[in-house]
Amino acid sequence: MRPIQMVDTKNQYLKIKNEVDKAVIDVMESTAFINGRPVHEFAANLSAYVGAKHTIPCANGTDALQIAMMALGLQPGDEVITPSFTYIATTEVIALLRLTPVFAEVDAQTFCITAETIEKVITPKTKAIVPVHLYGHAAPMEEIMDLAAKYNLYVIEDNAQAIGCDYTFSDGTKKKTGTIGHIGTTSFYPSKNLGGFGDGGAIFTNDDGLAAMLKMIANHGQNRQYYHDVVGCNSRLDTMQAAILNIKLSHLDEYLDARRNAADFYDKAFTKHPKITIPYRADYSRHVFHQYTIVLNDVDRDGLKQYLADNKIPSMIYYPVPGHKQKMFEQFNVASKPMPVTDWLTERVISLPVHTELDSEQLEFITSKVLEFINR
Ligand SMILES: *Cc1c(COP(=O)(O)O)cnc(C)c1O
Numbered sequence: 001m002r003p004i005q006m007v008d009t010k011n012q013y014l015k016i017k018n019e020v021d022k023a024v025i026d027v028m029e030s031t032a033f034i035n036g037r038p039v040h041e042f043a044a045n046l047s048a049y050v051g052a053k054h055t056i057p058c059a060n061g062t063d064a065l066q067i068a069m070m071a072l073g074l075q076p077g078d079e080v081i082t083p084s085f086t087y088i089a090t091t092e093v094i095a096l097l098r099l100t101p102v103f104a105e106v107d108a109q110t111f112c113i114t115a116e117t118i119e120k121v122i123t124p125k126t127k128a129i130v131p132v133h134l135y136g137h138a139a140p141m142e143e144i145m146d147l148a149a150k151y152n153l154y155v156i157e158d159n160a161q162a163i164g165c166d167y168t169f170s171d172g173t174k175k176k177t178g179t180i181g182h183i184g185t186t187s188f189y190p191s192k193n194l195g196g197f198g199d200g201g202a203i204f205t206n207d208d209g210l211a212a213m214l215k216m217i218a219n220h221g222q223n224r225q226y227y228h229d230v231v232g233c234n235s236r237l238d239t240m241q242a243a244i245l246n247i248k249l250s251h252l253d254e255y256l257d258a259r260r261n262a263a264d265f266y267d268k269a270f271t272k273h274p275k276i277t278i279p280y281r282a283d284y285s286r287h288v289f290h291q292y293t294i295v296l297n298d299v300d301r302d303g304l305k306q307y308l309a310d311n312k313i314p315s316m317i318y319y320p321v322p323g324h325k326q327k328m329f330e331q332f333n334v335a336s337k338p339m340p341v342t343d344w345l346t347e348r349v350i351s352l353p354v355h356t357e358l359d360s361e362q363l364e365f366i367t368s369k370v371l372e373f374i375n376r
Pocket of ligand 1: 063089
């Protein structure tokens, strides 16, 4: 059996090596390392893929969130509602911009914030909502957008884990996550579903005014060279990454199918087990399984993790410490507010290897070892 990895970017690369190597050499020969033609081609192809009017490439998914929040003209002290149960990047940039993070509880099945949990923490100072499509399952965007309209709030979707996820509205129309809110952001960190060979990110919007502002902010606040109208930053996707991502984008749907196949395999093995809750798949969301995360019921999680490690099976806890318990946020007085679902999940989730290169022998081995530990 081939060694099992949490993500297998090496074997994924080997399958498209010729294409990728040629694209990289072309960039080297062009020496257009910054803002070269592949950057524009990739942005156009990605816009077409997700169905966004505008795609603004940038340096990483954290910058994408920061630039999105800067573009909305929020003022220090404005409140931004977001999950505590997410990667730190989502919540960190709120604090970085001197905005106030306000954590909403997640749903125990989808791991995402909902209109109901968001509404509970809305105050007169609330200006924006940042739902996260955690692990590749969409947050309930239709109800979140309705709520945002009711309270006149902006919505920025953190789509770093869900690129390619189809969202179905109650009238049957479909959109990709990241294109439903006023702004969507994503990351091309190597382990993401569309991963580069280094850092990268992008911002989506259908609003022409916001697009112009996002572009300007990502480029030192200028749209004419050396004339800086607003305070911005320097956040670029380099040409080499764009050239590689352009090739990987053409394989993205296959990659998502491979992830879903692995998830289906796990589901079959674990379904109905009283001590394992398999990932929920809401009707409105076509899961893209950035992570395959199960919830353990009455299982020694550390023991399971160790047992898997002893069998050379990696596993991860995403995330061991939720935002409201991070020292970083003590200044915001969030620790005092109870987050029972988030805390409950934090103690019980475990993510198993899921990527595009898993074969049935590996999957069989992983599921058998998980069950062996849990059933003993
Ligand atoms: C990966 C990730 C980010 C940040 O992306 P980077 O490219 O690493 O900066 C933001 N939010 C979520 C939910 C992520 O998973």
